[in-house]
Amino acid sequence: MKTDKDIYVHNWQELQEALFQDSFDKRINRHRSSYVYRGMYNKDFDLRTSLIRLGGSFDQLEPHLLRNFKKYAHNNASPGHSVWNWLAVAQHHGLPTRLLDWTYSPYVALHFATANTAQFKTDGAIWCVNYVKSNQYLPKALKEAIENEGSNVFTPEMLEPVCASLKQLAALQEEEFVLFLEPPSLDGRIIHQFALFSMMSKVDAMLSTWLMEHPELFFRIIIPASLKWEIRDKLDQANITERVLFPGLGGLSQWLKRHYTTI
Template structure:
């Protein structure tokens, strides 16, 4: 995929400028970005969900997956009984869902674009989406709910009173839309990754296709393969590592494995 919104960086310095592109906020005279980020090791990847990657008639499987997850999970697995809490927990633990992982941190996104050493011969990408401006495409009932809260993203507590099911989400309007959902702080992983989810109004809507029709909402940073080692080493020195982002022995082991890998 190649778009007119692509920024090809050629150095670490150019990368920093691109990551914080348009982050100045005149209203508060502060650097507060309205963008969220998703890092991917291959620039040609589209924003497909894990549900889509099941293949077949995947949209009909969504309700079955979530129903059975709730049925077999520990009764205290989700904080409260809101569908949106259950969906966040399911995504967090690897169930195929329509949710996509994003982060407020451009450096966390960089981590996921460069964490796999087996893919250092491939150009990577950081997707950057203006989550504040994306709210202009929400149906009125959701616009009103988020405006009344004084927020730019949803939480399960804000979404539940106005929309309690996936069917309602798609019934608000015919045109597809995206909303950004902050999960509860289930564990250190979500907190340390500064995480949130993107959710399309229908399971078959592809976010990258939706964004292509709205070029004012996003840009992409293309990272040449030759820069990956430099980026990775500088991220490690800045402590943006699995040891921090995936607290526990697995994260520690992944960080140490890369640290002692010989080029």
């Protein structure tokens, strides 16, 4: 897809400037970005969830997927009774959900935009969303909850007392909204990827469509295919690799495979 908020970069230096633009916070005199990032190897991809990608009556499948996941996963998970914890666990393990993965780290997002060397002939993109400003569109109850905590993102513990189910979430406000949710530290992958999730209030809502209606909240950085190998090599040199982001033998093997790939 193409947006009016696309920034085209042509070299590593322009990429750095784009990734860290508007990161200076005058209130604290520090570089603390209010953006979160999502890297995609193809710039034409929108922000549809894994649940939407199921197709068909995906909106009716959500409660069935989650109910059966909870039923069969109890021996291998202990997220308590909160649906928000269960959603995070399900997303983390590959169940189709309404959640989308994001990171606070622009370099982690760059990793995911350049990890697949089979897609190096395709222009990639980094979606950059101002998660702080997005809170102004929250319903009153959620806005008060997050302000009382002095936070900019939700945790399952913050969300549960205000809204305990997906149906309650949709009923809070007629207009669609997005909230950002920090998952529990399920394993090293969540921690090392500096990860969080976005969640739309309605199951059939798509974040990219919503952002087009609120263009002040986002921009995209378009990465030309010709720049991907340079980015990839520099990220590997900086240790932004599967060996770190996916702790374990699988991540190690992915990193080594690319490291010894001949081009």
